[in-house]
């Protein structure tokens with residue numbers, strides 16, 4: 001395991017995220033869940049490194065994030081976890097425990113109580129700083145095509161740890 005600066009693998013992270021996706025894992029009230037994400041951004045504000053994820057309000061993950069204080073983004077840098085990403089991107093934790101019904105394995109986080117997804121090379125452990133709901137009134141019309149009525153909420157996490165596991 002190699003600890004990294006939050007921006008050391010930014011290009012690789014964004015390529016993987018947009019090509020096949022990543023796992024967004026969170027927990028609240030004793031429940032734990034992970035879903036696939038394909039959008040997100042790594043940045044810097046308030047003197048802190050940030051990972052911002054976009055979660056639609058119908059997701060069980062959204063329900064958990066509203067009560068959670070932390071999340072983890074685990075990114076496979078190759079497409080070897082395509083099957084698991086498809087599963088976590090089509091099944092809801094509202095209906096089933098995805099950890100019990102798939103081959104997914106977890107490992108403890110370093111700085112947060114949310115686990116990482118084993119088998120992914122890159123991990124971002126985050127503390128939630130704020131959440132920002134998307135409002136169509138304030139969104140440029142070139143982005144409206146992505147919405148009917150299920151809007152995203154942006155969750156802005158401070159990156160507390162970023163590391164690679166070979």
Ligand SMILES: Cc1cc2nc3c(=O)[nH]c(=O)nc-3n(C[C@H](O)[C@H](O)[C@H](O)COP(=O)(O)O)c2cc1C
Nearest residue numbers: 021035036037038039055056060061089091092093
């Ligand atoms: C590759 C991929 C990327 C996805 N990206 C997102 C995303 O960025 N935001 C989102 O809200 N849903 C995204 N989804 C859909 C969710 O992963 C999917 O609805 C999932 O079943 C939600 O799980 P949950 O109800 O357990 O939270 C994506 C799905 C796939 C397959």
